[in-house]
Every structure is written in structure tokens, then in C-alpha cells.
Amino acid sequence: MRDELIENGAPNLTRCIQCGTCTASCTVFELDRSYNPRRLIQVFLVDDASSEIPKAWLCSTCGVCTERCPKEVWPMDVMLSARGLLVRSRPPKDMPKDRLRSLISISRSGFAYGKKSGLKARRLTLKLPEFDLDKSQLEQVRELLMPSFGKKLKRQVDEV
Amino acid sequence: MRCDGLYSLFLGCIVPNLFPEVERAVRDTLSKLDVEYSDARGTACCLPPALFGFNKDAWLKMNLRNFGLAKGDFLTVCDECFASLQDARASIEREGGKALPNVFPFVMALKGVEGAIEDRVKDPLNLRCAVQHSCHLLRPSSVRKVDDPESPRLVKSLLEALGCEYVAQEDEVGCCGGSICAGSEISSKLAIRRIRGAEDARADLIVTTCPHCLRHLGAHSKAMPVLHLAQLHALALGSNPSEIGTKGVLR
Numbered sequence: 001m002r003d004e005l006i007e008n009g010a011p012n013l014t015r016c017i018q019c020g021t022c023t024a025s026c027t028v029f030e031l032d033r034s035y036n037p038r039r040l041i042q043v044f045l046v047d048d049a050s051s052e053i054p055k056a057w058l059c060s061t062c063g064v065c066t067e068r069c070p071k072e073v074w075p076m077d078v079m080l081s082a083r084g085l086l087v088r089s090r091p092p093k094d095m096p097k098d099r100l101r102s103l104i105s106i107s108r109s110g111f112a113y114g115k116k117s118g119l120k121a122r123r124l125t126l127k128l129p130e131f132d133l134d135k136s137q138l139e140q141v142r143e144l145l146m147p148s149f150g151k152k153l154k155r156q157v158d159e160v
Numbered sequence: 161m162r163c164d165g166l167y168s169l170f171l172g173c174i175v176p177n178l179f180p181e182v183e184r185a186v187r188d189t190l191s192k193l194d195v196e197y198s199d200a201r202g203t204a205c206c207l208p209p210a211l212f213g214f215n216k217d218a219w220l221k222m223n224l225r226n227f228g229l230a231k232g233d234f235l236t237v238c239d240e241c242f243a244s245l246q247d248a249r250a251s252i253e254r255e256g257g258k259a260l261p262n263v264f265p266f267v268m269a270l271k272g273v274e275g276a277i278e279d280r281v282k283d284p285l286n287l288r289c290a291v292q293h294s295c296h297l298l299r300p301s302s303v304r305k306v307d308d309p310e311s312p313r314l315v316k317s318l319l320e321a322l323g324c325e326y327v328a329q330e331d332e333v334g335c336c337g338g339s340i341c342a343g344s345e346i347s348s349k350l351a352i353r354r355i356r357g358a359e360d361a362r363a364d365l366i367v368t369t370c371p372h373c374l375r376h377l378g379a380h381s382k383a384m385p386v387l388h389l390a391q392l393h394a395l396a397l398g399s400n401p402s403e404i405g406t407k408g409v410l411r
Contacts, residue, residue: 009214027335031346060350061210062335063299067309074300083213098342099211110204111173112211119177126184126403131176133204141204144225148218 001049001085009081015071016041022065022075028058037065037075044078054094056082088149100156103149109133110141167197167269168230168261170245172238173205174371175388181405182371185394186237186266188404192280192397193273202229206244210296210339216251223248224257233262235269237390239370240339243296243304250303265297265306266390267314267369277321282398284323287365287410289392290358291315291326292377293333294370309333315369315389322396327361336368338376351380358384365410367392385409 006013023029023038035058043052059079066076086094087103102112109115110133123131133141146154167190175182190197203226207219223245227234236242242265249260270277293312301309310333316326334357337350354377358366365385368374377386387406394404401407 008216009209027337027350028340028346031349056213057341058344058346060295060335060337060346061339062295064295064333064335067299067301077214080209080213084209084215085213087213087215096341096343102211106205106207111177112205112208113173113177115177119180123176123180126180128176128180128183128187129199131171133202137202137204140225141222144221145207145218148215 001053002044004085005044005078005081008084010074010078012071012073013041013044013078016045016073017071018042019070021068021070022073025064025068027060027062027064032058035059037079041073041075041078044082053082053086056080056086057094057096057099103145104156107142107145110138166232167195167235167264168200168232169197170200170203170206170226170230170234170236170241170263172236172241172371174375175237178375179371179388179405181403182237182374182388182390185388185390185399185404188399189390189393189397190269192394192399193270193276195269195273197235198231200226200229200231200234206241206248208240208244209247210240210243219244220248220252224252227252227260230261233264235264235266237266237371237388239265239294239297240372246304265369267297267318268306270318270389270393271314274318274321277318277393277397281322281396283396285392285396287324287392288327288361288363289319289324289365289367290329290361290363291319292336292354292366292368292370292373292386294368294373295333295335295339296372297369298333315367318389319367319392322392324392327358327363329357329361331357336373336377338370338372347376348380351376355381355384 020038023036028035043049056079063076066074105114207222245263298309307314319326336354337347340347369389374388391404395406
């Protein structure tokens with residue numbers, strides 16, 4: 001797990017000295033003690049992290065930890081590296097529903113947030129140009145996107 | 161750093177799909193300030209790591225495709241797009257790829273024409289603005305290189321040029337929770353805290369540069385208006401309030 005995390009986007013993981021600056025400045029920890037980035041990094045470094053890794057989804061990505069980390073471990077990126085591993089290798093149940101919906105939306109329209117009803121007319125009234133990908137552009141996007149995601153997730157997206 | 165030539169407007173997905181009035185405001189603001197741009201047509205999602213984590217293969221390929229469609233330096237109106245594109249660009253260049261167009265957030269484009277703004281304001285706004293500073297615009301500051309991460313000045317000075325008053329809040333750069341996974345109690349608590357902070361500071365509205373903050377705070381706010389910085393600029397520069405989503409919103 002440790003090596004995968006490092007490779008995927010946490011190159012400085014082993015520099016961590018467990019000083020706790022990340023947890024002390026964490027937006028989420030203040031309100032939810034179950035998300036403790038220092039502790040989570042400790043688990044990633046020395047333990048079997050499989051039961052703890054889904055906690056990486058609790059990070060708010062505010063980046064204060066990463067701004068302040070004295071050893072450039074970049075705790076936020078550690079969590080993003082962990083999320084990447086979860087998206088690709090786990091059954092999608094570990095992936096929050098809104099993120100799964102967003103990925104499905106990208107595969108259908110090219111964008112993470114889909115259209116509200118009445119958008120086309122509203123854009124026309126506001127004299128805004130059409131905002132859509134054509135069929136071949138969408139095909140390109142799907143080809144770039146889909147090979148990266150776990151089989152179950154891919155199947156789920158394909159079924160929609 | 162500033163853009164040398166034309167900007168290539170990268171709209172992202174939230175603004176064009178959920179807030180077309182903000183897109184109108186962005187376009188009006190750029191035109192009224194003679195900032196030249198063309199649309200980055202055909203671009204798709206920037207696959208922000210902040211939402212999906214690092215899926216390097218897909219993230220870099222999607223953005224390599226996006227950069228291929230740029231007709232100048234990217235100008236982003238979403239700070240999550242800004243961070244994602246900026247990081248993808250650095251990653252691709254580090255791995256020996258060819259040099260790619262630069263990426264500028266909307267505020268940096270405004271900063272480039274700050275002098276013109278004050279001259280062209282038709283209607284000084286005289287509003288008390290609490291600012292929701294965007295996490296993805298500021299941090300990590302060594303990479304983003306936009307503003308001071310603890311005490312940002314850029315949005316403040318842009319608002320002052322419009323005749324607005326910047327209202328200081330206790331936790332000036334606190335997160336609104338807008339990028340936390342949906343359904344989390346924490347994301348609501350953070351939003352409510354930010355809105356209360358603005359109310360306590362007797363602000364007329366909350367201003368932000370990021371559509372994620374706009375969407376999230378707007379969904380939690382009952383009486384406090386939440387607007388994108390572009391909407392205030394367009395309003396002060398003479399846009400039609402009903403086209404930029406400010407009609408009936410401000411006192």
C-alpha cells in the first residue's frame with residue numbers, strides 16, 4: 001500500500017515525522033475526530049491500511065495541511081493519492097455516491113456537473129454559445145477516461 | 161506573470177451548466193475591459209484530483225487533450241479547474257512532455273487590467289463584501305503562486321476598485337466545505353459557519369471566485385446573497401442585472 005501511494009502521487013510520504021501539524025490545522029478534524037490526517041499517514045506508513053484507506057474521502061481538500069507541512073509531505077496529496085487507488089482498484093461501494101455520479105456524468109456528457117433542465121433556453125436568452133461536445137469528441141473523452149477505472153466501476157458506468 | 165497574447169476561455173462545467181448568468185458576467189467583464197479571448201471549444205472535464213483523487217493516466221491524458229485545444233493561455237473561471245490544469249501542466253512538462261500553454265485564473269486576468277477597472281466603473285457598488293477565499297486558488301501557495309495564503313489581498317483590492325468595502329472575518333481563509341463529498345454533515349456545518357461569519361460581520365453579501373463555493377454556500381444560505389466576483393464586476397461595469405443574476409438579489 002505504501003509504495004502504491006508513493007508512486008501514485010505522494011512522493012514525499014516517507015519524509016513524515018509525525019509532527020501533527022496537518023491534524024492541528026485540519027478543517028475536518030476540528031469537527032470530526034474520526035478524520036485525523038497524521039494518524040492516517042502513520043497507518044499508511046507502517047500498518048496494513050486496507051480498513052483505514054476509505055477515510056481519505058473525508059478530506060475537504062482545503063490544502064491548509066499542505067501549506068503548513070514542514071517536511072513537504074503534502075498530506076492533501078497523500079489523501080488524493082489514496083482516493084485514486086480507491087477509485088481504480090476497489091468496488092465502487094467505497095466511492096462516495098456524488099463522485100460516482102460525477103464520473104458517470106463525465107462519461108455521458110464530458111462534464112462532471114450535468115445540465116439543469118431548461119438550460120438550453122436560458123443560455124439562448126443570455127446570448128451564450130451552445131455548450132456541448134459532439135459525438136466524436138465525446139468518444140475521445142470516453143476512450144481517455146475509461147481504461148483507468150476499476151472493472152466494477154466501468155461496468156456501472158457502461159450500464160447507465 | 162501575465163498572459164502575452166489571447167486568452168483561451170476554459171469554462172469548466174459548473175459555470176456553463178449550472179450558472180449561465182455567471183458565464184454572461186465573465187464574458188461581459190472581459191469585453192468591457194478589452195481583455196481579448198476566444199472560447200476553448202471542445203474541451204472537457206479537467207478531472208480534478210480534488211474530486212476524484214489522482215488517476216494519473218486519465219487525468220493527464222484528458223488534460224493533454226484539453227491543452228491541445230487551447231488557442232492561447234487558458235483562462236479559468238473555476239478555481240478547481242485552475243488547480244487541476246496547473247498541476248497537470250507541471251506534471252506533463254516534468255515528465256518530458258512539450259511546453260504547454262500557461263493557466264491563469266479569472267482573478268489574475270483582472271489583476272492584469274486593474275488600472276482600467278477603476279476608470280471604467282459606471283456604478284460604484286458601495287457594498288459590504290465578505291469574501292469566501294477559494295482553497296484551490298490559494299493553496300499550496302508555492303505552486304499556485306496567486307496570493308498570500310494566510311492573508312490574501314488580490315480579491316480585496318479588486319473589490320475596492322469597484323467601490324466595495326471588504327469585510328474582515330474572524331477566520332479569513334476558512335474552507336466552506338464545498339469540495340467535501342455530498343451528504344457529509346461536516347460540509348453543511350462549514351457552509352453554515354461561513355454564512356454566519358458573514359452575517360456577524362454585517363456583510364451585504366458573500367463574494368467568491370470559485371463556482372464550487374458559490375454552489376455550496378448558495379445551497380445553504382437563506383438570506384445572505386452569494387455571488388461570483390465576475391457578477392460584481394459586470395454589474396459595476398454596466399451589465400444588465402437580469403442577465404448576470406444580480407437582479408433582485410442585492411439590496
